[in-house]
Amino acid sequence: MATLTRPGSPETGTELHRRTHPLRVDIARALPLTPAVVLLLVFLAGPILWCCYAAFTDTALTGAGSGATRFVGLDNFRQAFGSxxxxxxxxxxxxxxxxxxxxxxxxxxxxxxxxxxxxxxxxxxxxxxxxxxxxxxxxxxxxxxxxxxxxxxxxxxxxxxxxxxxxxxxxxxxxxxxxxxxxxxxxxxxxxxxxxxxxxxxxxxxxxxxxxxxxxxxxxxxxxxxxxxxxxxxxxxxxxxxxxxxxxxxxxxxxxxxxxxxxxxxxxxxxxxxxxxxxxxxxxxxxxxxxxxxxxxxxxxxxxxxxx
Amino acid sequence: MSGQTTTVPGAAVTRLSKQVVATAHPRGPRTWVATGVVNVVTAAIGLAFLVPMLWVVFAAFNARAGLKVEWPGSNFSLDNFRAVMTPETTYRPMWNGLVLCVGAAAIAIVVATLAAYPLSRFQTRYKRPFLLTILFSTGLPITAIMVPVYGLFVQLNLIDTLGGTIAFMATTSLPISIFLTKNFMDGVPISLEEAAWTDGASSMQTLRYVVLPLMWPGLSVVTIFTFIGLWGNFFIPFVLLLSPDRLPASVSIFTFFGQYGSVQWGQLAAYSVLYTLPVILLYLLLSRRLGGAFTFGGALKG
Structure with a gap:
């Protein structure tokens, strides 16, 4: 981390004298992004993906679907557009x-x-x-x-x-x-x-x-x-x-x-x-x-x- | 409508204006009338915004408040406030709201600042797509994902927990916080950091000792902005929290007053005033500094 330089600043090492950085440097630099990425993946991307799956099942809080969830294809959408x-x-x-x-x-x-x-x-x-x-x-x-x-x-x-x-x-x-x-x-x-x-x-x-x-x-x-x-x-x-x-x-x-x-x-x-x-x-x-x-x-x- | 006029308005206008540069601004009775009309119309719109709001303020101090905007007059009293300022009606929901919103805003700011640093300081090929994703998530209708989030929280056993709700609320405000923090960070000159870098400071040290001290004003804007947004949020705690003693002010106002047949309008208004006061005060704190947050221009530069 200590040897990082910005593009445009006087280089401190010949290794960094390249336009594209080695992968290792990119990863080190991206490290502070981790908490944000984790939170966004778990609480925003996760639910959206789950949305895409559950919309095709009969998941329910009570009744028929609450035990074993079944895959029902487009039934939910058929039901919706027919209602x-x-x-x-x-x-x-x-x-x-x-x-x-x-x-x-x-x-x-x-x-x-x-x-x-x-x-x-x-x-x-x-x-x-x-x-x-x-x-x-x-x-x-x-x-x-x-x-x-x-x-x-x-x-x-x-x-x-x-x-x-x-x-x-x-x-x-x-x-x-x-x-x-x-x-x-x-x-x-x-x-x-x-x-x-x-x-x-x-x-x-x-x-x-x-x-x-x-x-x-x-x-x-x-x-x-x-x-x-x-x-x-x-x-x-x-x-x-x-x-x-x-x-x-x-x-x-x-x-x-x-x-x-x-x-x-x-x-x-x-x-x-x-x-x-x-x-x-x-x-x-x-x-x-x-x-x-x-x-x-x-x-x-x-x-x-x-x-x- | 005509394409020609709209494509080069600036050029055409500048060229023509050179010919008539001698003609001064028309200043006469007509301008006076126009200015008068502008002021009257603006004031009328402002009045239309103000009048509905007056009900809350007047009814809160009126012992016999109804639904009309009425000056309390001889009915003026503080009884409504006395009636609602009890632990279960006001203090606990306010405290819960404070815990939720301060917790979520704090997480959002710390995480957003960490994320903003590489986004503001380094060039990589992943940066632009990442920023675009963030910008898109800013507009994501959170309401739409509340059903799957409820499902997720059931799976993870997080339903009705303050911790889970705080984490989710923090995440919903992350995109806009990252976006605003990055913009404020872009405004901090890099030259100072370069010196620190040459001296061998790590980027986290530079962030902590060089950048952050220079951007407290910006960070406080983002924090307050985040807090105001969360304080007013109704749907997230409404879905994710169940126990009455965990509900924040935004939901309890609804459960206390919304479900009974004969509503005590004066008390509802008094409670609304108490619940609204913190965000009004916070807004007054930052109103002068917020202007920069509303320009999209520099959003994706650099």
Whole structure:
């Protein structure tokens, strides 16, 4: 270890005077990575691999599959895709993700970042605090906050009460209700990301566009957006994956109900695996959820590559 | 839409701007109106974020709290706090949460720092694929793997143990911790280390005595960031811990208040305030330094 040198630093031994290091040196250098690699393999890669195996078995906590586990082929997936509850939750997951992440958090985050650049200092600070506050509070608390806001005796009905629209929003529009709550909770992330990206755009470019008479919207569309394109795609990927795994917020607000009207894939998976003790089937759902995430990622990666 | 305009906006704009460089910024009544509109719209969005949150704060101090945002006024009292500040409702869950999150954050930081060092300092052909894998795992939906993790924990007899849960929580925050720590470490100049190397110091000695003292600010950001994320996590302890006396605050808030027919909203709000306070304070500590964590630009360089 003591004789290690960096590339570019004055060599201390002739043996290291090579571009590629001997395997021994590579291994010695990689040693500090071991704890991280072990943890990641055992607790992240392991479960994913087990997922790929158990999804094809009838593993269960109680009942038929709890004794000897049998290999059941594609039965779990056949059962899933044949079930209305599963298809319902796939659709709800897509609605929830597109509505609250791709559209809601992303556009509102960008809008806030753009507005904050022009707003007065006091306004900027106060709004930033409110938005980030919503992001920092724990998700269960956020769930209760929105339960209170949208319930029949809640604040929203108090505000719009005079319009005669009062209703329990959690019952009438559950998936919209949880989507709005998720926009409220997650927008800060996109806002901070876009704040950082916008601050990296050289000011001369914006000023030049302004002098050319490019007004607000066309400047945004032809100058600003093209310059932060990669950030937009990366941000979309991260918030999509975050939103796909939202559980606590929905569970606190509606428990997936009424009925199954806001039961996204994570909640359906939880119900099947733990309430109904069907671990094998639950794992198959988990695999579908991972696959949905992978599909979104591949699409975003494609977009990134095209831009590069 | 038109490809031509979007491909070379910078060049076109710069060329044109030279011709009109004499034209000054339009400063007049129109700009004033525009600025006014911007401020009003921004403030309105901020208000929309603020109003739902007010319920927690107001209801916590209101002896007759309901679900509406109401100024406590004559109902102001601290009874809600008095009612929930008991060992089984507040102190034990908070303590459990603290044990879980401090334990997991500590493991994550130590392991991430060790891992970040070779990733930041050495060039090997495995580095880029490794970093890409880490970056990908950052986005892995942890919710999706909780069912297999439960299965794994049953096999390993780790269900309902604090140790197992801490190890798993540490692992879930490892990818982002490694990523952030590496970025902060990249900011520490190498020249000092080269001197130490020439003097025969091992890379671990260099990390301990040269690099770490220079990156405490960065490390504290990563630590606090990790802690905040874990403190709010509901699903992991919800699945992996079973005994009521081991549950952290994030889960017990749900089991105490979520399952009864007539909920004491004031007490729920008071508890929420107590549970939220630590992360708000921690966030205030790091808010000024966090900005750098949100740029993806330098993520995979070097």
């Amino acid at each position: 209305d509850a599963f298809r319902n939750s796939v659709v709800l997951t897509l609605v929830f993700t597109v509505l609250s992440a791709v559209v809601g958090q992303n556009l509102l985050g960008l809008a806030l970042a753009l507005l904050q650049k022009r707003a007065a200092r006091v306004v900027r600070m106060l709004v930033g605090t409110a938005v980030i506050g919503a992001w920092v509070i724990p998700e269960v608390v956020a769930g209760y906050v929105w339960y209170a806001f949208l319930a029949k005796d809640g604040t929203l009905n108090e505000i719009i009460g005079t319009l005669g629209l009062g209703q329990n929003w959690l019952y009438t529009l559950p998936i919209l209700a949880v989507s709005i709550a998720n926009v409220w909770r997650g927008t800060a992330f996109s806002m901070l990301v876009y704040n950082a990206a916008l601050s990296e755009i050289p000011q001369e470019i914006e000023e030049a566009a302004e002098m050319d008479g490019a007004t607000g919207f066309s400047r945004l569309r032809y100058v600003t957006i093209p310059m932060i394109r990669r950030t937009v795609t990366t941000n979309l990927m991260l918030i999509t994956l975050q939103t796909l795994s939202v559980f606590g917020l929905i569970y606190t607000m509606t428990k997936g109900g009424p009925g199954t009207k806001s039961q996204t894939l994570p909640l359906y998976m939880y119900e099947q695996a733990f309430s109904f003790s069907q671990l094998g089937y639950g794992t198959a759902i988990a695999l579908v959820l991972l696959a949905v995430g992978a599909v979104f990622s591949v699409v975003y990666m494609r977009l990134l590559r095209e831009e590069a």
